[in-house]
Amino acid sequence: MENAEAKLESIRREGKSKEKVVADESLKISETVNKLKVADKAIRDYIDNDGPGKLRACEQSITDLEREISQIDKEISDVTDKANAIKEQIDNSERIKRNISDNIKYRKFKRALDVLNAEIVELEMRNANDDLLRLSREADKQNMRHQKLLADRGPILGAMRAKDDELRGILHDWETEYKDAAKNYRESHIKVETTKAAIEDLARYGTALDQAIMKYHSLKMEEINRIAGELWQSTYQGTDVDTILIRSDAENAAGRSNYNYRVCMVKQDAEMDMRGRCSAGQRVLASIIIRLALAECFGVNCGLIALDEPTTNLDRDNIRSLAESLHGIIRTRQAQSNFQLIVITHDEEFLRDDKQKSIIERQSIAEVI
Structure with a gap:
């Protein structure tokens, strides 16, 4: 009984595989029949549209064209012979x-x-x-x-x-050198006009740049005078000079703008040049303040300020005020990671000032001296 069932199952599998094979062959035969129908339809359309007649007409047209090409070749040969003869006559x-x-x-x-x-x-x-x-x-x-x-x-x-x-x-x-004369003239004319336009644009840009530079100069001079005035008023202890400022006199020479700078002292809205009218201490203090103002204005990203003997020719009050101003600068820029203030001096009292302790912190005065 088991053998019969196994045999029956085997026969069923073989039957299914054969059915699958037959189905695949039937599908292929159907596809072939469809292709034959398409080909038969194309042949019938070709015959219905008078394909053979059109083919004969095309063959006749090809024959006529070959005959015309032969005739044209003959005419070209005759024209060539005539041209050679004419050329020979011209030579003679x-x-x-x-x-x-x-x-x-x-x-x-x-x-x-x-x-x-x-x-x-x-x-x-x-x-x-x-x-x-x-x-x-x-x-x-x-x-x-x-x-x-x-x-x-x-x-x-x-x-x-x-x-x-x-x-x-x-x-x-x-025919050779002047063949493209009009084209060359046009190109040269375009280059000349382009160069002229570029020169005019550069002139306008130069004028705009000069104006921008002059405006930038004016703004920076105002900032420098503001910072110098604040430092002078907080440092100088005398009463004969209220503040100092830098005046710039513009001069135009050979198309360029030049400036002559002079330091002025102000007392009750009256300006006078400091040259020849101030003491040595005022001159030293003004020099230090102007340098500090320039550093504050142009050297914000530069963390190094060096002062060599800043207390020369200064009295005690001005030395103390200078120390307080330096302490204010340190306090203002202490958040700057790369800031360094280098002071070269022989004045121990300047270093011992309470305000100056921030300068020499982490070091003893003996080490600094």
Whole structure:
């Protein structure tokens, strides 16, 4: 019983595989039939649209075109032969021209000679002996003139050939060097106009840049004078000078803007130049304050300020005020990671000031000295 069931199961599997094979072959046969139907439809459409007739018409058109091409090739060959002949005639034109000219002159002189011979015969028949000598002299004169003309003919022909050569050279130059003259002129004109426009643009840009630089200079001078005034008022302990500032006088020389700078001191809205009117201490203090103002204005990203003997010619009050100003600068810029203040001095009291302890923190005065 088990063997029979196994055999039945095997037969069923074989039957399913054969059914699958038959189904695949049936599908392939269906696809083949469809392709044959498509091909049959294309053949029938070709026959219905008079395909053979169109094919014969195309073959006849190809034959006619080949015959026309043969005829055109023959015509091209004939035109080429004619062109070569014309070219040969052009090459021989100078010799033919010279031969024709000589033949014309020969015929002219021959006709004149025939006329003279006829007159001579007529005069001989009239027994015109008196005119014979005169005509002989005239004939000799004409012969001499003829010889002269023949002699002048050579240089004239040479000059004509030279002119012809010069004309050919000019035509060759025109066809080669001056062939693109209009195009070259247009390109050169475009370059000139472009250069002019660029020069005008650069001039405008230069003017705008000069104005921007002057405006930047004015803003920076105002900032420098503001910082210098604040430092002076917080440092200087005297009462004869309220503040200091820098004046810049513009000068235009050779198209450039130059500035002459001068330091002025202000007392109750009255300005005077400090040169020759201030003490040595005021001059030193003004120099230090101006340098600090320049550093604050232009060196914000530069963390290094060096002062060499800043207390020279300063009294005690101004030294103490300078120490407080330096302490204020340190306090303002202590958040800057790369800030360093280097003070070179021999003034121990300046270093011992309470405000200056921040400068020498982490070091003893003995180490600094």
